[in-house]
Amino acid sequence: SQELGPVFLNTANEPGPIAILWSQTSLRRDRSHDVWRSTMAFGHLLSRAFYRYDYVPEENLADRLKSYKLLVLSDTQSLGADTCQAIRTWVQDGGILFAFGAPGLYDENGARRASLPLADVLGADLARMRVPAPLQPDRLYTGHPEGAYVRPPPLPYMYGTNLAAAIKPGEGAARAWYAGGDTAMVEHPFGKGSALWCGYPVGAMYNEAA
Numbered sequence: 001s002q003e004l005g006p007v008f009l010n011t012a013n014e015p016g017p018i019a020i021l022w023s024q025t026s027l028r029r030d031r032s033h034d035v036w037r038s039t040m041a042f043g044h045l046l047s048r049a050f051y052r053y054d055y056v057p058e059e060n061l062a063d064r065l066k067s068y069k070l071l072v073l074s075d076t077q078s079l080g081a082d083t084c085q086a087i088r089t090w091v092q093d094g095g096i097l098f099a100f101g102a103p104g105l106y107d108e109n110g111a112r113r114a115s116l117p118l119a120d121v122l123g124a125d126l127a128r129m130r131v132p133a134p135l136q137p138d139r140l141y142t143g144h145p146e147g148a149y150v151r152p153p154p155l156p157y158m159y160g161t162n163l164a165a166a167i168k169p170g171e172g173a174a175r176a177w178y179a180g181g182d183t184a185m186v187e188h189p190f191g192k193g194s195a196l197w198c199g200y201p202v203g204a205m206y207n208e209a210a
Contacts, residue, residue: 018068019055022039025080025108026075035077039074042202061087071096074100074101081108092190096193097121097196098198100199102165121195122195123187130178164199166182166199172197
């Protein structure tokens, strides 16, 4: 054990094949900590499935992504132009992108964009933000801008900032739908790589269940 101890202490793990973007740009707007919980929960989900992953920051993202095969945007509602371009180039060169929610709906200053900055990569754009399940009119207080339920709510955390994205497919192929017909998931080849976009906030939902 005395001989093996220094070996273990001075050995680093190889980088995992999966990167989860640690978007400080999104976290700065995250007053409710929903984005933080969603990002942490997605890592926990991968750990329980025995997948190796790393959290990667936005700084020098183009160089960092060279070590990874798959990038997860768990709930990155705010993305800067440089970050989007780094992701676009990486996917075009063969990377695989998994995006959830409405990635890049806001810029780095918190201004809402007219369309998603990665719409060309995703093969689709945002149609609207919606609650994850159909609404019953008698459970809805319509004076609330996000359509909050009157008591008892199904799950109160769903209707603060973690709304789901209804997707407007472009060149991407629709793969899943919400009840009512809105597109929930699209798949799109882009250059040598591909992208899968799920409008459902998987990390946020997993956080409540884990």
